[in-house]
Amino acid sequence: MDNQDLGPDAEELDDHLKGSLETPLRPDAFALSDAEKIVIIERHFREIMHTMGLDLTDDSLKGTPLRVAKMYVQEIFSGLHPENKPVIRRFENKYKYKQMLVERDITVYSSCEHHFVPIIGKAHVAYMPNEHVIGLSKLNRIVQYYARRPQVQERMTMQIANELKQALQTENVAVLIEADHLCVMSRGVNDVSSSTITAEYSGLFEQDQYRNEFLNHIRKK
Numbered sequence: 499m500d501n502q503d504l505g506p507d508a509e510e511l512d513d514h515l516k517g518s519l520e521t522p523l524r525p526d527a528f529a530l531s532d533a534e535k536i537v538i539i540e541r542h543f544r545e546i547m548h549t550m551g552l553d554l555t556d557d558s559l560k561g562t563p564l565r566v567a568k569m570y571v572q573e574i575f576s577g578l579h580p581e582n583k584p585v586i587r588r589f590e591n592k593y594k595y596k597q598m599l600v601e602r603d604i605t606v607y608s609s610c611e612h613h614f615v616p617i618i619g620k621a622h623v624a625y626m627p628n629e630h631v632i633g634l635s636k637l638n639r640i641v642q643y644y645a646r647r648p649q650v651q652e653r654m655t656m657q658i659a660n661e662l663k664q665a666l667q668t669e670n671v672a673v674l675i676e677a678d679h680l681c682v683m684s685r686g687v688n689d690v691s692s693s694t695i696t697a698e699y700s701g702l703f704e705q706d707q708y709r710n711e712f713l714n715h716i717r718k719k
């Protein structure tokens with residue numbers, strides 16, 4: 499039998515899995531400057547509003563295309579641009595702190611990549627340090643950076659976990675996100691009571707003892 503009939507080999511699968519952690523971007527995603535992107539998005543959004551029959555000479559509406567374009571590029575999708583990635587300075591773990599550090603209730607404001615409506619929730623992250631620690635606010639900043647993209651919650655969870663592992667140089671990382679998807683709440687199935695929980699546990703957090711300690715910490719109010 500031809501090798502190709504056997505499907506992807508382990509290496510290919512590995513590459514595929516690594517690839518799927520990345521937000522799908524075109525190779526030339528950064529060919530345009532932010533200012534150029536804003537001009538083009540403004541033009542297209544004007545066209546969308548015009549097509550919907552809205553009067554773009556109206557005082558309240560005429561600034562909307564530019565407002566939306568700036569909001570996309572500079573705010574809610576700013577995490578698409580690697581230059582907006584937070585700079586994380588590692589500090590030596592001088593105090594030899596080896597226990598769990600939990601940063602809970604980090605605000606998540608993201609956007610569903612299928613419908614471009616908000617995903618709103620909380621992220622809880624934890625790590626057990628090796629030789630390094632990072633500033634607490636950097637944990638929030640990492641969450642925000644990956645949230646400010648068109649997202650699915652599973653990928654956002656994995657991207658945050660991966661970034662924490664790299665920043666902290668440890669596998670001992672946990673991420674749990676609980677979020678409301680406006681695409682589920684305000685349209686389609688119109689369910690306002692369901693919410694979505696995703697989690698990634700690695701290193702020591704794969705063990706029940708540490709995972710449960712983390713879950714207990716985030717449940718306490």
Ligand SMILES: Nc1nc2c(ncn2[C@@H]2O[C@H](COP(=O)(O)OP(=O)(O)OP(=O)(O)O)[C@@H](O)[C@H]2O)c(=O)[nH]1
Pocket residue numbers: 610611612649650651652679681682685686687
């Ligand atoms: N796995 C996953 N699915 C998501 C996420 N956000 C939105 N979705 C789902 O993506 C799916 C898109 O499916 P489609 O059937 O193409 O879209 P649709 O016709 O608008 O579906 P309905 O929402 O059921 O009306 C929907 O079921 C959404 O609920 C997410 O973060 N993760």
Ligand SMILES: [Zn+2]
Pocket residue numbers: 610611612613614615679681682
């Ligand atoms: Zn959606």
